[in-house]
Amino acid sequence: MATIIEKNTYVRVKDIVGSKTTEPMIHISRSSWWAGVRSGIYPRPIKIGPRTTVWKLSDITGLLATLEVEGYTATCAISKPKKDKVEV
Secondary structure, eight states, rough: OOOHHHHHOOOHHHHHOOSSSOOOOOOHHHHHHHHHHTTTSSSEEEEEEEEHHHHHHHHHHHHHHHHTTOOOBTBBSSSSOOOOOOOO
């Protein structure tokens, strides 16, 4: 049942990057999110009105899963994973 709900659920940018009242899914700024969308790093949005843009929740959860597999975390999706320091 969760899959059916997730397929038909849409989120706005404030739900993804957070706002004063919403916890973020990905801890990046709004401008960094839009830059990632423009460059193709993040999923393409769906325009549902002249000033309303949404993303499929399934696309966002897929992005989070991909970032975790690649070693990124949801709290820092843009920066690369830290490597172990080697002392010389």
